[in-house]
Amino acid sequence: MEEPRIDVGYVAKLSRLEISEEQKxxxxxxxxxxxxxxxxxxxxxxxxxxxxxxxxxxSNVWREDTPEVSNTREQMLGNAPALIDEELIKIxxxxxxxxxx
Amino acid sequence: xxxPELKNRPIHAIAQDLAAKSYTVGELVAEYINRIDQNDGVVxxxxxxxxxRVMRNAEESDRRRATGNPLxxxxxxxxxxxxxxxxxxxxxxxxxKILEPVISPxxxxxxxxxxxxxxxxxxxxxxxxxxxxxxxxxxxxxxxTNPHDPQRVPGGSSGxxxxxxxxGFAAGALGSDTGGxxxxxxxxxxIVGVKPTYGRVSRNGLVAFASSLDQxxxxxxxxxxxxxxxxxxxxxxxxxxxxLPNQTTNFAEAVRNAPKSFKGVKIGLPKEYFTDGGLSSxxxxxxxxxxxxxxxxxxxxxxxxxxxxxxxxxxxxxxxTAEASANLARFDGIRYGKRVNGKDLVDxxxxxxxxxFGDEVKRRILLGxxxxxxxxxxxxxxxxxxxxxxxxxxxxxxxxxxxxLLTPVxxxxxxxxxxxxxxxxxxxxxxxxxxxxxxxxxxxxIPAGIDSKSKMPVGLQLLAPAMAETKxxxxxxxxxx
Numbered sequence: 001m002e003e004p005r006i007d008v009g010y011v012a013k014l015s016r017l018e019i020s021e022e023q024k025x026x027x028x029x030x031x032x033x034x035x036x037x038x039x040x041x042x043x044x045x046x047x048x049x050x051x052x053x054x055x056x057x058x059s060n061v062w063r064e065d066t067p068e069v070s071n072t073r074e075q076m077l078g079n080a081p082a083l084i085d086e087e088l089i090k091i092x093x094x095x096x097x098x099x100x101x
Numbered sequence: 102x103x104x105p106e107l108k109n110r111p112i113h114a115i116a117q118d119l120a121a122k123s124y125t126v127g128e129l130v131a132e133y134i135n136r137i138d139q140n141d142g143v144v145x146x147x148x149x150x151x152x153x154r155v156m157r158n159a160e161e162s163d164r165r166r167a168t169g170n171p172l173x174x175x176x177x178x179x180x181x182x183x184x185x186x187x188x189x190x191x192x193x194x195x196x197x198k199i200l201e202p203v204i205s206p207x208x209x210x211x212x213x214x215x216x217x218x219x220x221x222x223x224x225x226x227x228x229x230x231x232x233x234x235x236x237x238x239x240x241x242x243x244x245x246t247n248p249h250d251p252q253r254v255p256g257g258s259s260g261x262x263x264x265x266x267x268x269g270f271a272a273g274a275l276g277s278d279t280g281g282x283x284x285x286x287x288x289x290x291x292i293v294g295v296k297p298t299y300g301r302v303s304r305n306g307l308v309a310f311a312s313s314l315d316q317x318x319x320x321x322x323x324x325x326x327x328x329x330x331x332x333x334x335x336x337x338x339x340x341x342x343x344x345l346p347n348q349t350t351n352f353a354e355a356v357r358n359a360p361k362s363f364k365g366v367k368i369g370l371p372k373e374y375f376t377d378g379g380l381s382s383x384x385x386x387x388x389x390x391x392x393x394x395x396x397x398x399x400x401x402x403x404x405x406x407x408x409x410x411x412x413x414x415x416x417x418x419x420x421x422t423a424e425a426s427a428n429l430a431r432f433d434g435i436r437y438g439k440r441v442n443g444k445d446l447v448d449x450x451x452x453x454x455x456x457x458f459g460d461e462v463k464r465r466i467l468l469g470x471x472x473x474x475x476x477x478x479x480x481x482x483x484x485x486x487x488x489x490x491x492x493x494x495x496x497x498x499x500x501x502x503x504x505x506l507l508t509p510v511x512x513x514x515x516x517x518x519x520x521x522x523x524x525x526x527x528x529x530x531x532x533x534x535x536x537x538x539x540x541x542x543x544x545x546x547i548p549a550g551i552d553s554k555s556k557m558p559v560g561l562q563l564l565a566p567a568m569a570e571t572k573x574x575x576x577x578x579x580x581x582x
């Protein structure tokens with residue numbers, strides 16, 4: 001079995017995770033060891049086997065389209081790190097250029 | 102009567118004490134707080150406990166009881182809550198820095214159900230961060246210790262819940278089980294833990310780790326208590342689309358009427374669980390005594406095979422991490438939780454997640470992202486889902502030959518802190534619990550005895566088909582009597 005090589009920096013970028021240069025070698029080693037282990041699944045012949053995504057057979061569960069009382073706006077905004085006028089979530093700038101948050 | 106020793110005092114006995122007015126709910130809750138004040142400095146099961154609030158809840162319960170209007174026979178009994186199940190007005194950090202600032206705006210369905218029967222949600226119990234771990238060592242805040250030996254881990258991820266019940270800090274607790282996170286710590290701490298059938302208990306208000314595997318379940322000092330709590334929290338919930346409809350639950354009644362013998366019952370021993378997986382001789386010895394007991398109670402013991410057992414850990418760590426990487430994408434520092442301001446929006450995601458998540462969570466997000474990434478999806482994720490089908494079929498075949506399976510819960514007794522520093526070695530210790538989550542069936546861990554060498558508790562596991570909790574719990578009761 002070929003040793004797996006994982007580009008930790010690339011996967012971290014996909015995951016939106018800041019990883020320091022010091023952390024990378026250890027993470028790389030851990031991940032390659034785990035992926036080496038899970039690669040054992042390649043020895044099974046899975047021809048004709050259907051995948052299982054879920055343990056129950058339920059699908060397309062809908063509720064009645066009727067209005068219901070739900071959590072209030074104040075409750076749901078109460079945990080936001082920063083608000084504008086107590087009703088909008090304040091975020092850092094999205095596009096590069098002039099101006100601040 | 103004076104306040105009895107609360108350690109190992111079951112819910113059903115406390116309920117009778119309260120009905121007999123042996124003590125008030127206020128006295129009961131004050132005694133639990135007293136025990137916590139004295140001992141939780143070592144055990145470290147609680148991340149938080151709002152003492153004023155629970156005392157207020159106790160007074161309300163006493164008033165209801167005094168006017169003859171208790172919400173149920175169990176009104177006023179405190180139940181500890183794992184820190185990944187939301188309780189309105191309380192924190193819910195999942196033992197992670199990224200959720201440390203959050204106050205839950207609503208009650209999880211299981212909490213609402215507990216409250217409707219008068220149970221008091223009692224504090225926030227420690228866990229491995231986002232339920233990722235088998236020892237509670239991955240909590241961002243504290244290391245819970247085993248109530249039987251402070252040098253040893255309580256297990257995980259519901260280690261705080263198991264230690265809370267084992268130490269007598271609450272009458273019972275709720276945990277969650279994605280790959281053994283209720284059953285393994287229950288075994289390590291010498292208590293009972295149930296992983297219900299997938300869909301039996303609503304996941305609304307449980308912070309998602311791996312959505313196709315997660316289930317909330319009871320952790321208690323005996324089987325009857327587990328049945329009482331499962332009766333309370335189970336049932337269809339329109340707020341969880343994976344919740345199973347048309348459930349009837351009367352587990353406590355079934356346990357009280359459990360058969361005195363195993364006459365006509367076939368108990369299967371999956372041979373792979375006794376030969377592969379590194380079962381220690383100490384655990385095996387205790388299990389053998391339970392098997393002998395089952396035999397002497399009239400059970401027919403049959404050997405069965407779960408041939409794909411050796412692939413279960415690999416399948417689990419692909420599926421669970423893939424689902425986790427998607428579920429944890431929502432923690433980005435924008436709408437709630439910890440935000441670390443970066444130079445722009447995307448940098449804020451990177452910084453918030455980089456500082457907010459601990460090492461094990463990062464490892465699993467990376468692994469999950471990797472197995473889902475372009476070029477690897479078919480080789481890992483799709484393949485794992487196919488092997489999951491084979492694992493499910495293994496159980497279906499086995500249950501044709503027996504009523505329940507009897508297996509070890511863990512290869513060894515509770516290990517010492519730092520003993521399993523390699524992540525893969527830690528994952529491999531889950532070998533006997535994870536296949537159950539992949540299959541969706543139900544299982545229970547009950548105390549089987551004490552390992553003669555370490556003097557630590559050993560658990561045994563009974564596994565039953567989906568929706569067969571009545572059988573599972575009553576057989577567990579028969580074995581424990």
